[in-house]
Amino acid sequence: MDEAIRSIVGRHGRLTRPIAEIAGGDDLFALGLTSHAAVNVMLAIEDRFTIEFPDSYMSKNTFGTLDSIAATVRELVG
Template identity: 40%
Template sequence: MSAARTAFRDVLLTYLTCDAAGLRPEERLRALGLNSMRAVDLVLDLEDRFGFAFPDDRFTDENFATEASLWAAVEPLLGAGARP
C-alpha cells in the first residue's frame, strides 16, 4: 500500500467506528459510522492533509459508499495541487 493510501486510511479511520482491521476496501462506510456531517469534516481534513480541493460534484453517495470508492475519487486529486 502506498504512503498516500495509508495516510488516506489513517484520516478516514478517525471518522469511523472501527479500527484498521475492521476497514476492508468494500465495507460500507455508512455501516461504519460515516454520515453526511462526518463526510464533510472528513473531506476538509483530507483537503488539509493532501492540499487539494474536493470538487462539489464528487460529493455523491456512490463516492462515499466504500473506502475503495472514496479512494478512487480522491486519488486523482493527489498531486494536482490546483485549488479553484
C-alpha cells in the same frame, strides 16, 4: 496514500468498528459514517493532499468506501 486516507477516516469517520478491521470495499455509511462525519473526512483529506473536492464529487458514492475515496483522491491529485 491509502494508509493516509485510512488514518483520516479512522480519526474523523466516527465508525462503529476500528479502521484496521474495515476492508477497502466495506460500506462506510453502514459502519456509522454520517454526512457530518463525511464532511470532516473530506476537509481533512483536502488539507492532507492539498486538493479540493468539486461539488460534483460530494456524494455517497465518493465517500462510501475507502476504495472509492482513494480512487477519487488519486484522480484529483492527478
